[in-house]
Each structure stands twice: as C-alpha cells, then as structure tokens.
Amino acid sequence: MIIGLTGSIATGKSTIAKELIDLGYTVIDADQSARKVVEPGEEANVKIREVFGDEVFTKDGHLDRPKLGEIIFNDEEKRKQLNGIVHPAVRADMLAQKDQAFENGKQTVFLDIPLLFESGLQWMVEKVLVVYAPADLQKDRLMKRNDFSEEEAASRIASQIPVEQKREQADAVIDNSGTVEQSIEQLNQLIKDWQLRP
Numbered sequence: 001m002i003i004g005l006t007g008s009i010a011t012g013k014s015t016i017a018k019e020l021i022d023l024g025y026t027v028i029d030a031d032q033s034a035r036k037v038v039e040p041g042e043e044a045n046v047k048i049r050e051v052f053g054d055e056v057f058t059k060d061g062h063l064d065r066p067k068l069g070e071i072i073f074n075d076e077e078k079r080k081q082l083n084g085i086v087h088p089a090v091r092a093d094m095l096a097q098k099d100q101a102f103e104n105g106k107q108t109v110f111l112d113i114p115l116l117f118e119s120g121l122q123w124m125v126e127k128v129l130v131v132y133a134p135a136d137l138q139k140d141r142l143m144k145r146n147d148f149s150e151e152e153a154a155s156r157i158a159s160q161i162p163v164e165q166k167r168e169q170a171d172a173v174i175d176n177s178g179t180v181e182q183s184i185e186q187l188n189q190l191i192k193d194w195q196l197r198p
C-alpha cells in the first residue's frame with residue numbers, strides 16, 4: 001500500500017511522519033528529496049543558477065535557501081519556474097526510494113508530499129491522508145517554528161491550496177489542532193482501520 005501524507009505548510013506532516021518512523025513505517029520525504037536534488041553538481045542545481053543567477057547561491061555552491069524562498073514565495077511566475085526545475089527530479093528520486101522499499105519487503109510506504117494536491121500527484125498514491133490544522137493555528141505554528149513575521153508566514157500559506165480544501169479531498173484526516181498525543185491516537189486508530197503493517 002502506498003499512502004500520500006500531505007497537508008499544508010506547518011499543519012503537522014513532519015510530526016506525524018516522525019511517529020510513523022518510530023512505529024517502523026517507511027516515510028519518503030519530498031522536502032528531503034528536494035534538498036538532495038539541488039546539491040552542488042546535480043542537474044537541478046545547474047539549472048537554478050541559469051534561471052535565478054549567482055545571487056541565490058552561497059560561495060561554496062549550495063542554494064541560499066532563505067534568499068530563494070524570499071523570491072519564490074512572493075512571485076508566482078518564479079515559483080512555477082523553480083517547481084518546473086526541481087519537481088521532476090524530486091518525483092524520480094521518491095519513486096526510486098519507494099521501489100527500493102518494496103524490494104526490501106516493506107508492506108506500506110508513506111510518501112510525505114506537501115504539494116501533493118497542488119501538483120496533482122494523486123496518481124502516485126493509493127490513499128491520501130491529510131494532516132489538518134485550522135488556518136490561524138497553522139500561521140501561529142509557522143511563525144513560531146521558522147521565526148517568521150506574520151507577512152512571511154502569510155505569503156507561504158498563500159502559495160498553497162488552503163488546507164480546508166485539501167481535507168475535503170482526503171481519504172482520511174488527522175485533526176492536529178489538539179495535542180500531539182491526540183493526533184497520535186487518531187493515527188493509531190487509522191492504522192487499525194486500514195489494517196496497515198510496516
């Protein structure tokens with residue numbers, strides 16, 4: 001079984017992913033793949049330099065992530081350009097990891113993809129699990145976690161489909177507006193309902 005784990009920025013995907021990993025499940029993380037495929041020497045790294053210029057790189061050839069973030073979360077055209085460079089490489093990397101996991105005898109693989117709905121990637125998974133938190137709580141948690149101003153948090157949230165819309169399209173929802181423990185209880189119930197095994 002392949003399950004898409006999604007939500008919107010700072011609604012709690014990583015918090016649930018960590019618990020799944022502790023329970024022995026395989027979770028393949030799109031954000032991690034997105035970091036790997038832009039490392040110095042990778043094709044996407046070269047393309048980003050061609051399109052965005054030297055100013056979004058540090059001296060040692062790594063992406064200057066805060067600088068690139070500032071650009072793409074405030075400019076839809078630039079965001080689409082970056083997505084066009086990075087997303088194909090992310091998909092290929094995730095699919096290779098997924099195949100490897102099944103070859104290793106895993107029964108269930110979670111694909112943690114923040115932009116699953118935005119990128120229309122439902123075809124990659126059999127079921128979709130949305131980790132939900134109401135928008136005001138999402139903004140508060142994002143400001144706290146990343147030390148963002150209200151404006152910085154708002155521009156990132158506005159670059160994604162509202163989580164209210166995503167929850168309507170989910171096969172299951174974890175409501176992460178309570179404590180982490182309450183969310184883990186919902187996760188354990190879902191594991192029983194869907195009869196999952198690592």
Ligand SMILES: CC(C)(COP(=O)(O)OP(=O)(O)OC[C@H]1O[C@@H](n2cnc3c(N)ncnc32)[C@H](O)[C@@H]1O)[C@@H](O)C(=O)NCCC(=O)NCCS
Nearest residue numbers: 008009030031034065068069072083086090114115159160
């Ligand atoms: C712009 C970048 C360099 C900023 O890096 P930064 O370290 O600040 O953020 P990080 O990568 O940890 O992402 C944090 C969250 O931002 C959101 N986010 C990231 N990229 C995007 C995007 N293109 N559109 C909408 N939301 C996004 C996701 O919810 C993600 O979980 C980076 O996010 C990036 O390379 N984005 C493009 C690749 C991408 O789409 N990644 C998301 C999943 S594949």
Ligand SMILES: Nc1ncnc2c1ncn2[C@@H]1O[C@H](COP(=O)(O)OP(=O)(O)OP(=O)(O)O)[C@@H](O)[C@H]1O
Nearest residue numbers: 008009010011012013014015114141145178179180
């Ligand atoms: N139930 C909870 N109660 C309080 N804080 C929480 C709860 N769940 C998550 N958080 C905190 O909220 C922030 C966002 O959670 P998390 O990093 O899991 O979100 P995410 O969906 O993975 O975000 P991103 O899309 O940016 O990767 C973190 O600082 C996390 O510690």
